[in-house]
Amino acid sequence: MRVLVFTTQKGGSGKSTLAASLAVAAAQDGETVHVIDIDPQCSISNWSQRRGGNGDISVSRTDAADLKRALLRARAAGASLAIIDTPGLFGASVTLAIQDADLCLMPIKPSILDIEASRPTVEQLRRIGRPFAFVLNQCVAASQARTLDAATALVKAGALAPSMVATRSDFLDAMTGGQGVTEVNPRGKAAQEIALLWHWVKSKLQETSYGKAAA
Secondary structure (H helix, E strand, O other): OEEEEEOOOOOOOOHHHHHHHHHHHHHHOOOOEEEEEOOOOOHHHHHHHHHOOOOOEEEEEOOHHHHHHHHHHHHHOOOOEEEEEOOOOOOHHHHHHHOOOOEEEEEEOOOHHHHHHOHHHHHHHHHHOOOEEEEEOOEOHHHHHHHHHHHHHHHHHOOEOOOOOEOOHHHHHHHHHOOOHHHHOOOOHHHHHHHHHHHHHHHHHHHHHHHHHHO
């Protein structure tokens, strides 16, 4: 089982929204997905309740102290991918989560404030030695220059996912209905961006799996 952790130092980055749609895209690609929600806001847990009887993605709400047991339960249940949604503030619970990560994704808006806020998280990830990548999220089509500047800065700080995600109404509709954007509007631009992001994440997770096997 591979472990994908969503983490960010700054609230409002769209972390939970991105995690939900990526979980759906992974399940549609054949993964057995279990999402673990350790965020006190419970956004993923609430999304799962709205999803209702569609049991293709299992979700559990737990405290960080019980995270390792939650991962063991997910592995025993046959999950091939665990996605952990963490609080929007870096702290002890996030540190516990990233220790088990095969890859950490850091959604970040294209603003200097968000880029600066990511530095403590990046330093911690480097100290622990966990693979990580930024995802430019909530990009605005009319501000392409700002997005490009942000991408340039993030490339200098670490890996950057090649699929940038724009602010689109499909994400709001998906969260409201307990779905992913690839379900709400499969041919929409949001669905295309999430599909590209998932396939890139999948390739990165495969790389870490090969690295573990070689070690």
